[in-house]
Structure formats: C-alpha cells, structure tokens
Amino acid sequence: MLGPIQAVIVDLDGTMVDTLGDFEEALNRTMADLDLPPVTRALIERTVGKGSEHLIRSVLAHQLALPEVTGLANVCQARNADTLYEPAWQRYQHHYQRINGQFSAVYPGVVEGLAALKARGLPMACLTNKPLAFAQGLLVAKALDGFFGWTFGGDSFARKKPDPMPLLGTCAAMGVAPPRALMLGDSQNDAQAARAAGCPVVLVSYGYNHGEPVQQVGADACVDRLDALPALIQ
Structure with missing residues (x-):
C-alpha cells in the first residue's frame, strides 16, 4: 500500500494514451517534407518520452x-541534424497539430481508473x-480533460522529466x-523525476520505456x- 496519498500526477503518452500512431504519422509527414525515408515504430518507441525536441533530433540523426541517405554524399554534406532541425521542428508542429489524437487510442482501464481516483476525492494533474498545447488538445480529443485540475507540458517548466523540476512545480x-x-x-x-522530487512512483507495464523492461526501473509498484x-x- 502506498500512502497516505493526497494527490496523483499522471503522465500522458504511454500511460493514458497510446500515441505511437500520432507520432508515426506526424514524423513521416515531416520526413516526406524533408525528402528523408519514413521512420519505423520501433525507432519512435525507443526515442519518445523526453520531449518533442529530443524526439526530432534523435529521428533526424538516425534517418x-x-x-540510402549517406550514399547521397553530395546531398549529405549540406544536410545534417543541426541544419535540418529547425525546418523539421516547424513541419512537425504543423503536422502534429492537425492529426493530434486521430491515430491514437486510450489504453484499457484508463477511464475506469481515473474515475475511481476522482471518486475518492483525489486531485489529479497531468504532467x-x-x-x-498538444497535451491539452489530446486530453480534450480523448475526453480525459475533465479528470484533471491541472495540466503541465514539456514547455511549462524550464526543464523536463527526468529532472525533478516539473514534479516539484506540479506539487x-x-x-x-x-x-x-x-x-x-x-x-x-x-x-527518476519522482525519486529526485521525493514522490512515490508507480509505473504501468505497457508504455514506452525506451525499449527496456519497465520492471527493471525500480518503481514502488508496477500495474x-x-x-x-x-x-x-x-
């Protein structure tokens, strides 16, 4: 048993909503705009979770x-992850805003779990x-926004998880x-963010832990x- 618990902070991608489809669609539209090969879901699953900036830089470096790309030596000399990042970021934002939630699905048990927590009077925040903007749009699209009194994204604080700042700010x-x-x-x-902030932490077993078994992370519990x-x- 964990507690006494007075509030719950919930992650979004890989915890409440399976958004790999959204990432895949937005990234592949972006890659097409840049004349780069399409990405694989396996690559996305390994790189997602540390913010959109990290995702785009990682995908660009990989692609x-x-x-088939490095063979185009005359093209590659002028095309690298640094020079392509800004146009990639702009195109990614453009595409993601338009498809946000269309290729994703709420995981089984999420609505029931959130409803049970709300019924117990526990205030909840999405972090x-x-x-x-993408987080708020997705919560609305999936009818999950009503469960949360607060929503914070990767641009809400000066640093992102795994830094403890977002959790401390949310608390x-x-x-x-x-x-x-x-x-x-x-x-x-x-x-890591929860441990550094002094918060208890529970992980779901089905999310995006960079391709590694989440049971090895060392949370207080796994569901x-x-x-x-x-x-x-x-």
Missing part, C-alpha cells in the same frame, strides 16, 4: 545515417513532456507535499492497467 501548484503526491508514469523518466492503481493507495 540521416541510413545507407507530460509533450508540448502543453506546488496543487498545494501538496511531494511525499504525498503519487507519480504515475510509464518510463524511467517518470521514475498492468491503470484501474488497478486505486487498490494500492491508502
């Missing part, structure tokens, strides 16, 4: 290193490394001490569905 906004605020996420980013969480909280 530019592919044999994600996704840009705030301050909610008026709860970190040891009484439970972090629910899907990756080592969430666990297969979000609706299993209320039973663990005092």
